[in-house]
Amino acid sequence: MSLRTSPVHDLAMRRAELAPERAFQAVGILAIVLPLLLLLWLFGGALVDAWPRLGWDFLTGFPSRKAEIAGILPALAGSAWLMALTSLIAIPLGLGAALYLEEYARPGRLTALIELNIGTLAGVPSILYGLLGLEIFVRVIGMGRSVLAGACTLALLLLPMVIIASREALRTVPHSLREASFALGADRWQTLQRVVLPMCLPGVLTGVILSLARAIGETAPLITIGALTYVAFLPDSVHSAFTALPIQIFNWTSRPQAAFHVNAAAGIVVLIALMLLLNGVAIWLRARLQRRVYW
């Protein structure tokens, strides 16, 4: 058909044929851009609402019945305790599990079970980890509603993420390096300790920091294990009662007064800033990792 038409006509026809395709592409781009714009608009709104409250007093203040003088210091301290303890628990467990699966495990039913299980755990709603923590850590082990119980719960929640990230990091270490180490007479643990672990550590850390960025916003499991919503003191030990930044935000959001919603918005700005900071550190670490020369 196109043989009979002139080149000019042909081009016009091509254009007409392409019109639906172009329209479809535009709709596709809109489907991506619109939700992002919505999010940007929402954050812009929160930032504008929060602006008058953001300041040193807000960061260093204690919660109060008067919205104008309430601050987030106990929540920040609680979140810092949680993140530190959670990493202390989740890194060794996650890295250990990854080392087992990548370096020690022989393919078999047990290994398949562990792998299937990690996949299953990643899909369990986070609030169910809270019920687990409430029963096991708070009641059976008797940690009470402490920051330690919260950290144990969050560590279990992060475990699948840390294991998956650590396994990927371990896989980036070339096999030839292990063989070279074995050839020099090192045994398996020496090889892991002196060759494999130093090389994969930045990768593991990147994964851990990214999962911490996820954990710092976790609210539901902490509410379930009984984190307090009104705390006027700083945690002084792992057995201390605690609150956390997302819980403080939740508490302020659930109050009817608009003044507390302003506080919630300010808390959100701080929370997002902390998440961006963690993500930034992870991206920086990853860039460093990629720059390193393998030999």
Added chain:
Amino acid sequence: MSGSLHAPRAPSERIIAAVLFACGMVSVFTTLGIVVVLVKESAGFFSEVSLGQFLGDTQWTPLFTDQHFGIWPLLAGTLLTTAIAVAVALPLGLLAAIYLAEFAPERARKILKPTLEVLAGIPTVVYGYFALVYITPLLQRFVPGLAGFNALGPGIVMGVMILPVIASLSEDAIYAVPASLREAAYALGAGRLRTVFRVVLPSAFSGIGAAVILGISRAIGETMIVAIAAGQQARLTADPRSPIETMTAYIVQISLGDTPTGTLEYRTIFAVGLALFLLTLGLNAVAFRLRRRVLKGGTL
């Protein structure tokens, strides 16, 4: 990895292997722990409330003097918000996935895909705040009779949250469709759009199905958005304008209150938790099977 060449020499090697194995088993014990805790406490619940009542009653009022323990109002609340979320996320996510996999230049794809993931990384308590303080008042201008707490606002926000799950996994599935299928369609004279809708999408159907099911599962387990913005009134309704309560929001409500441990009211959250666990586990298992079919290279 390769085993026999460097068999453990020292006893310490065996200890190390055992310790690492124990780390690997922690995740297995976590799953077991969740199952045991939920089943044990639920058993206590079901010794006082019959399964027939749990599944047959249409009222959920454990905190009232006239106690009813029918799961349906909570289940209805969960399904209602989830349905709204999917109604938002499915069309947008599918369009985004088709665009990214079939039309976007490689560079745009590399930037847009991770950017879209940002939507899934926002803390849900923040989404809940947005739903309650910004989205619901905005919707009230257009939707008459929309209550301050409702299923619609949080449902829409939840849709934004699960959008990257559906978009990203669908995109993987579409991207994985062999180029030869597209080429065959072009050779038969089909245009790009026709190829996408008649050849590529049907081939990627399993993967897209898995993506949607995982999105649904995520929405069912989502807690803070609905706990903040959907209200705390367990009612059997399909009206998205009225306050409702989801299974997850109920667990939060009881956790915040001062219900003494060991009471029937306290045990309700484990029974609801068990129902939630079975629901999400079932959905995840279906998605897993669908995805495995994709990974094996089977096209329908």
